Amino acid sequence: MEKKTGETKPKGGVKFAEPKGVNQEVVASQPEVIKPQIPIVGPEECKKLVLEIFNDIDAQFKRCTKNDSDVKRKDTAKALCKVLEKLQTALTYLNQQNSEFKERNYYLTYNGTIYVFEVCRALRKSVYSSLTLQYLAYSILSLEANLNLLGVKFLDWRVKLYIELAHIYDQAESYKASAKTIDTAIQKVNELKDIEESDAPVPEHVKSILENNLRILRALEVKYKLHVFFSILFPDDFRQEL
Numbered sequence: 001m002e003k004k005t006g007e008t009k010p011k012g013g014v015k016f017a018e019p020k021g022v023n024q025e026v027v028a029s030q031p032e033v034i035k036p037q038i039p040i041v042g043p044e045e046c047k048k049l050v051l052e053i054f055n056d057i058d059a060q061f062k063r064c065t066k067n068d069s070d071v072k073r074k075d076t077a078k079a080l081c082k083v084l085e086k087l088q089t090a091l092t093y094l095n096q097q098n099s100e101f102k103e104r105n106y107y108l109t110y111n112g113t114i115y116v117f118e119v120c121r122a123l124r125k126s127v128y129s130s131l132t133l134q135y136l137a138y139s140i141l142s143l144e145a146n147l148n149l150l151g152v153k154f155l156d157w158r159v160k161l162y163i164e165l166a167h168i169y170d171q172a173e174s175y176k177a178s179a180k181t182i183d184t185a186i187q188k189v190n191e192l193k194d195i196e197e198s199d200a201p202v203p204e205h206v207k208s209i210l211e212n213n214l215r216i217l218r219a220l221e222v223k224y225k226l227h228v229f230f231s232i233l234f235p236d237d238f239r240q241e242l
Contacts, residue, residue, distance in 0.1 A: 038092055043101050046093045050108055053090040054115065057083045061119060071126035080119055081128075084135040087116050091142045099147065106148035110157070113139040117161065120168070130172045136165040144188075152206050155192060159185055159213045163220065170224060175231050179224040186217045 041049065060083055068076040091112045094102060102109065116139045120132035140161050143149045149158070162185035169178035193210045196202050202210075 038089060040096050041093065043097060046097055046101070047105065047108070050090045050093055050112070053086050054111065057086050057115060057119075061115075061122075065122055069122075069125075071122055071128065074128075077123060077126055077128040077131070080123055081131055083119050084116060084132070087112055087119070088135055088138055091116075091138060095142055095145055102146045103148045106146050109142050109146050110149060110154070113143055113157070113161065117164065120164065124164075124168065124171070129168050133165065133168055133172075136161060136168065140165065150192070152192065152196065152209050155189065155209055155213055159189065159217065162188075163216070166220065166224060170227060173231070175224060175227040179221070179228050182217055182221045182224055186214065186221065189213050189217065 060079070064076055064079045064083065065071070071077050071080065091109065094105070094109050094112065097105075116135050120129075120136055123129050123132050140158065143154070143158055143161070148154075162181055166178040166181040166185075169175070169181060189210060193214075196206055196210065
């Protein structure tokens with residue numbers, strides 16, 4: 001039975017439309033992140049509500065994908081979007097708290113983004129993958145609103161979310177948006193690199209993490225910019241050319 005958390009019903013989410021195919025066009029260059037309209041609650045109530053949501057969606061996600069792991073049915077996709085809406089609500093509760101609370105409970109935001117990633121990965125197998133865009137974008141915003149999650153320790157995870165977002169854009173044939181997403185990720189890594197190098201010497205393991213993420217992102221930067229170039233050159237048969 002679904003647990004009652006007492007919050008007002010969130011207005012966030014995306015319109016659930018009939019799919020036009022695996023490579024449907026995404027009109028916007030960036031996803032419209034619609035934040036759920038929820039009341040601001042105190043620290044203890046926030047933590048309680050977030051944990052209740054996590055417990056609820058964990059069971060719901062397993063139930064949704066048990067007999068439809070490839071998300072072939074519309075009702076499965078719709079149910080997973082409801083899961084993502086709940087997760088976005090949980091992240092919003094956390095984002096509304098003060099810096100001290102967010103830093104002390106950074107693991108809640110981190111775990112919330114892991115849940116979002118797993119649900120979006122499930123939807124990526126289907127024709128409904130573009131519905132995940134705003135939730136992935138909101139996860140990145142939530143990570144970057146928490147000082148504890150901006151360090152090198154969590155850089156691999158942040159970059160992974162950026163790459164997943166770029167991949168969804170690319171899958172939806174929104175090539176400029178995928179290239180822009182990777183450019184933004186490179187900028188974020190370089191910002192962190194500058195901070196680390198301002199307090200030399202940079203530890204070898206930190207240098208390795210920074211260089212490895214930049215190497216991966218640079219390779220994707222070339223890939224997605226080529227996609228933009230060829231999609232302009234051959235707009236009708238770009239997919240066939242690939």
